[in-house]
Every structure is written in C-alpha cells, then in structure tokens.
Amino acid sequence: MPDPASISCEDLSYAYPGEAEPALSGVGFEVRAGEYVGVVGPNGGGKSTLLRLLNGLLAAGSGTVRIAGHDPTTEPFEVRQRVGMLFQNPENGLVAPFVEDDVAFGLENLGVPRGEMRARVRGAIEAVGLAGYERREPHTLSGGEKQRVALAGLLALEPEILLLDEPTSMLDAAGRREVLDRLRGLRREKTILHVTHHLEELLDADRILVMNGGELVADVYPAQLISDPDLLARNYLVLPPLLRLASGLGLEAKKPRTPEDLAREIQHRSPRRTEAR
Amino acid sequence: MRLELRHIRHVYSPGTPFQVEALRGVSLSVGPGEVLGIIGGTGSGKSTLVQHMNLLLEPAGGKVLVDAVDATTLKKSELRRRVGLVFQFPEAALFAPTVWEDVAFAPRRLGLEEAEIGDRVRESLALVGADHLKDRSPFALSGGEQRRVAIAGVLAMGPEVLVLDEPTSGLDPASRQDLLRLIRTLRDTGTSVVLVSHDTDEIAEVADRICILEKGEVRAIGSPSEVFYANPDFAPATVSTVAALNETGWDIGHPVRFRETLRALAGLMEG
Numbered sequence: 304m305p306d307p308a309s310i311s312c313e314d315l316s317y318a319y320p321g322e323a324e325p326a327l328s329g330v331g332f333e334v335r336a337g338e339y340v341g342v343v344g345p346n347g348g349g350k351s352t353l354l355r356l357l358n359g360l361l362a363a364g365s366g367t368v369r370i371a372g373h374d375p376t377t378e379p380f381e382v383r384q385r386v387g388m389l390f391q392n393p394e395n396g397l398v399a400p401f402v403e404d405d406v407a408f409g410l411e412n413l414g415v416p417r418g419e420m421r422a423r424v425r426g427a428i429e430a431v432g433l434a435g436y437e438r439r440e441p442h443t444l445s446g447g448e449k450q451r452v453a454l455a456g457l458l459a460l461e462p463e464i465l466l467l468d469e470p471t472s473m474l475d476a477a478g479r480r481e482v483l484d485r486l487r488g489l490r491r492e493k494t495i496l497h498v499t500h501h502l503e504e505l506l507d508a509d510r511i512l513v514m515n516g517g518e519l520v521a522d523v524y525p526a527q528l529i530s531d532p533d534l535l536a537r538n539y540l541v542l543p544p545l546l547r548l549a550s551g552l553g554l555e556a557k558k559p560r561t562p563e564d565l566a567r568e569i570q571h572r573s574p575r576r577t578e579a580r
Numbered sequence: 581m582r583l584e585l586r587h588i589r590h591v592y593s594p595g596t597p598f599q600v601e602a603l604r605g606v607s608l609s610v611g612p613g614e615v616l617g618i619i620g621g622t623g624s625g626k627s628t629l630v631q632h633m634n635l636l637l638e639p640a641g642g643k644v645l646v647d648a649v650d651a652t653t654l655k656k657s658e659l660r661r662r663v664g665l666v667f668q669f670p671e672a673a674l675f676a677p678t679v680w681e682d683v684a685f686a687p688r689r690l691g692l693e694e695a696e697i698g699d700r701v702r703e704s705l706a707l708v709g710a711d712h713l714k715d716r717s718p719f720a721l722s723g724g725e726q727r728r729v730a731i732a733g734v735l736a737m738g739p740e741v742l743v744l745d746e747p748t749s750g751l752d753p754a755s756r757q758d759l760l761r762l763i764r765t766l767r768d769t770g771t772s773v774v775l776v777s778h779d780t781d782e783i784a785e786v787a788d789r790i791c792i793l794e795k796g797e798v799r800a801i802g803s804p805s806e807v808f809y810a811n812p813d814f815a816p817a818t819v820s821t822v823a824a825l826n827e828t829g830w831d832i833g834h835p836v837r838f839r840e841t842l843r844a845l846a847g848l849m850e851g
C-alpha cells in the first residue's frame with residue numbers, strides 16, 4: 304500500500320457551538336507528502352477553522368480528517384508529533400517569560416535532549432533574524448517581532464507538516480522575504496499548508512485552495528488562478544500590483560516576478576524601443 | 581486639527597540591561613484633510629510613535645502640539661477624544677455583549693445624551709460598512725468584521741485626528757480596499773489621518789505625505805513621489821518598475837499611484 308497522504312479531508316463540515324450557519328461544509332482535498340499548498344479566500348471563508356480541524360483543536364462535525372492516516376481527535380499524540388501550527392494572531396501562541404524559552408517550549412514537551420535542544424533553538428532564532436533577542440520578554444516585542452518568535456518556535460520543532468495561518472501578516476517586506484526564503488528551503492522535505500491574503504507569496508506553490516463561505520470552491524495551479532479573472536473576482540481576490548500592472552498593459556499576467564522583469568518586458572514591446580539609448 | 585510632534589524621544593526600561601531607545605528625536609506633523617503615511621521595518625518605532633500622539637506613552641523628551649497648544653496642558657480625556665487611536669489588532673479589546681454596545685461605550689463615557697449616542701453609533705457603523713452587525717456578539721465575528729467594529733468604536737468619539745496602526749494587516753484584499761476608501765472619505769471631510777503600514781503598495785495609494793522611520797529616527801519625509809524615488813528599498817511595485825525603466829534612459833517621470841503609473845506605462849506601449 305502506498306503511504307497515506309500527509310493531509311486528507313473528506314466531506315468535512317463544522318459549525319461552532321451555538322451557531323446556526325456552518326463555518327465549514329463539505330470540504331474535501333488531499334495533500335501529498337512534500338507538497339506546498341496555498342490557501343486563500345475572503346475573511347470568514349473558513350481557512351482558520353480548517354487548520355484548527357487539521358491539528359485537532361476542533362473536532363469535525365461530520366466527515367473525516369486524516370493526518371498521515373491518523374485521526375486528530377482519537378489519535379492526538381500521533382498527530383501532534385507530526386504537525387506544527389502557526390496561529391493567525393501571534394499573541395495567542397507566546398507563553399514563556401523569555402524569547403528563548405518560548406522557542407524551546409515545544410521541544411521540551413517532546414523530550415528532546417538538552418544539547419540538541421540548545422542548538423535547534425539557536426538555529427531557529429537566527430533563521431528568523433532574531434539573534435540578540437534571546438533574553439527579551441515576548442510581551443515587550445512589536446507585533447512583527449512576536450510573529451517571528453512564533454515562527455522560530457515552529458521551525459525548532461521541525462515538524463513534518465507545517466500549518467501556517469497568515470505567517471507574514473505583520474512582517475515588513477524584508478522580513479516577509481526572509482520567511483518565504485526559509486519556507487522555500489523546506490520545500491519537498493516538509494508538507495506545507497500556507498494561508499495568506501498575498502497571492503504573490505504563492506506563485507510558486509504546487510497548488511492553491513480557494514475557500515469561500517466555508518466551502519472549498521477551487522483547487523487549482525497558481526497559473527490557473529491568476530489567469531482567471533472571474534474566479535479571482537468571485538472570491539474577492541486581487542492580483543498583486545505587479546501582475547495588475549502587467550495585465551493592465553495587456554502583457555501575460557503570469558510572467559513578471561520582479562519590477563525589473565516587468566520593465567524589460569515593457570521595453571521589449573514598446574515601439575519606442577529603438578529611440579532610447 | 582494640526583497635530584505636531586517635535587523631537588520626540590522614548591526609552592523603554594531605562595537604566596536596565598534591556599533598555600531600548602525606541603525613538604531618537606522624531607519630528608513630524610499632520611494637518612486637516614491630510615493623510616500622513618508612516619512606514620518602516622519591524623521594530624523601527626512606528627507603534628511607539630503613534631502612542632505618543634494622544635500621550636498614551638509619555639515622551640522622555642520632546643513635545644506634542646495640538647493646534648499649537650502643548651498637549652500636556654489638555655485634559656487627558658479631551659486629548660483622547662480629539663486624537664482617536666486604533667491600535668494594532670484592536671479587536672483584542674472588544675468586550676461588550678453586542679456590537680452596538682461596544683461602539684456606544686466611548687460616546688457614553690463622554691456623557692452624551694442617549695439620542696446623540698445612537699446617532700453616532702449608527703453613523704460610525706455605517707462608515708465602516710458594519711450596520712448589519714449591530715446586534716451580533718463581537719466575539720462570533722470574523723477577523724475582518726471585528727476590525728471594522730473596533731474602528732467604529734474610535735470613530736464614534738468623533739476624533740479630529742484618526743491614527744491607525746497597521747489597520748489592514750490580516751484583512752482580505754476586498755476589506756483592505758474598503759478601509760482605504762473609508763480613509764479617503766474621512767480625509768475629504770477634514771479629518772487628519774495618520775496611517776501606519778508595512779505595506780508600501782497600499783500606503784502609496786492613499787497617503788498625501790510619507791514618513792519613513794528607521795531605528796527610531798526619521799529617515800525621510802515628504803511627498804510620496806520624492807520619498808519613494810529616493811528610497812528604492814521602500815518603494816511600491818509601481819515606483820520600482822518605473823525606476824527600472826528610467827534607469828535605462830526612458831524618462832517617464834515619477835508616478836506613484838497605480839492609475840497614474842498604468843497610464844504612463846500604457847503611453848510607452850503605444851509609442
């Protein structure tokens with residue numbers, strides 16, 4: 304038998320206690336080991352609820368969830384060993400008195416030996432650009448700094464499956480690039496589900512899931528999504544500015560990745576080409 | 581209102597090993613009907629700075645002036661009403677059983693009459709497009725809805741200056757655009773707006789002036805066009821694209837906003 308998928312859901316539904324409307328209904332998809340899958344859609348679409356069901360924080364109302372073949376509610380230990388989750392609001396994750404303890408927290412729970420733990424904590428803190436912050440108290444950090452601490456805690460754990468709920472929402476451009484590079488470095492080695500409102504972060508993803516009104520409305524390649532104006536509009540998605548410029552100029556929307564790419568493309572197409580220089 | 585900050589300094593945990601000099605002499609101002617955009621990297625001091633605008637934090641040095649009057653001479657409650665501050669993640673402070681009650685809280689504390697309170701709550705909820713949520717519990721709303729309700733709570737005080745600290749982080753693109761529209765509406769009715777963001781593409785679309793903070797100091801302040809073309813590492817995609825073209829000898833000016841940039845670039849394609 305082939306290995307079970309990293310993540311699989313079938314006809315998954317959930318309603319919060321006391322709410323008439325389900326937050327999630329009939330969601331089904333599979334993510335194979337080593338895939339990098341984006342999740343997008345409007346606020347209230349059900350993205351965070353889906354992640355909470357995957358790591359067992361919430362129990363499915365109906366339908367099934369399997370993480371490497373295990374049910375998060377009946378086999379929580381199997382699932383917790385494999386899954387690391389980054390919450391949408393970093394305030395919710397930080398628990399320890401100092402930054403370094405916070406990053407080490409998950410490792411202590413897993414019983415990792417001290418020496419190895421120290422090395423992993425140091426590596427993770429450096430990876431998110433927080434060297435020098437080890438003895439700072441988390442509550443004195445700015446929002447973006449807290450988000451980096453939370454991410455370092457997750458990286459130190461080295462889980463097989465990373466569930467990231469808007470991991471860059473509070474980061475500046477440089478911080479965002481660093482985190483995305485780091486995630487790129489984990490590709491193939493880890494299974495990643497990455498929720499974001501920034502489509503430019505997902506242009507290289509293996510697939511993108513679009514959630515709206517609690518339903519999975521599309522499971523597509525990035526190129527399909529960015530070249531489908533109807534699918535974008537129906538789900539209140541907006542192309543990143545560079546791609547909007549390109550498509551406004553009648554150039555192929557999926558091409559330019561950097562402003563320099565776009566500038567070259569414009570020069571190439573412009574009838575003024577010969578005048579300049 | 582004209583709000584002015586002069587040489588503001590701030591030090592966290594002074595005299596301890598964890599001392600942080602978060603602001604090192606920052607001066608700037610915002611006038612009626614103007615949107616001042618403040619950008620800067622994580623930890624550059626943006627949140628610290630905006631909390632000085634209504635003296636929620638006291639400066640270690642420098643002055644805050646409200647229409648040329650030293651803000652320390654005003655009653656705290658008056659200052660906080662006139663300078664409305666929306667924190668980063670304001671939804672964390674929602675507390676009342678219904679959205680209506682939450683938004684009514686501040687005007688009620690101002691001692692207004694019930695009819696006036698009702699008007700203000702209705703108006704603020706309408707401005708943020710949340711009138712339909714008035715009877716809901718703020719805790720059972722999505723993140724984007726909660727953000728709007730929290731902003732309505734500050735608008736209900738009728739501030740002359742509205743200060744927003746990263747109001748769009750975590751919002752979907754449609755909600756972001758709604759919020760930018762709201763900022764333009766307020767500006768057009770004479771409110772002064774301070775908008776903090778790390779998203780330069782977004783701030784480029786609404787700001788009349790831009791201030792870049794770096795390590796607690798003002799690195800640049802001026803018109804969006806001046807500031808972005810002189811500081812490429814903070815430039816929005818529009819400016820970076822035009823700058824790359826200008827560099828190769830194509831002079832197409834210094835557009836910033838999406839529409840004017842698209843128009844300038846489209847001109848090139850037509851020859």
Ligand SMILES: Nc1ncnc2c1ncn2[C@@H]1O[C@H](COP(=O)(O)OP(=O)(O)O)[C@@H](O)[C@H]1O
Pocket residue numbers: 319322325326344345346347348349350351352353719720721722723
């Ligand atoms: N704790 C909660 N209690 C009740 N309803 C909730 C709660 N959290 C989310 N919801 C509702 O569930 C739906 C999905 O929300 P969520 O999963 O947070 O969406 P997203 O992450 O895509 O913004 C929304 O309608 C939201 O109002």
Ligand SMILES: Nc1ncnc2c1ncn2[C@@H]1O[C@H](COP(=O)(O)OP(=O)(O)O)[C@@H](O)[C@H]1O
Pocket residue numbers: 442443444445446447448592593600602620621622623624625626627628629
């Ligand atoms: N309560 C606090 N105690 C100590 N240091 C703080 C506190 N709040 C913020 N800082 C530090 O002050 C600097 C500026 O923070 P902040 O104003 O939150 O930056 P920004 O909003 O630009 O991300 C950062 O180095 C941050 O770690």
Ligand SMILES: [Mg+2]
Pocket residue numbers: 350351352391468723
């Ligand atoms: Mg969410």
Ligand SMILES: [Mg+2]
Pocket residue numbers: 445446447626627628668
């Ligand atoms: Mg901040």
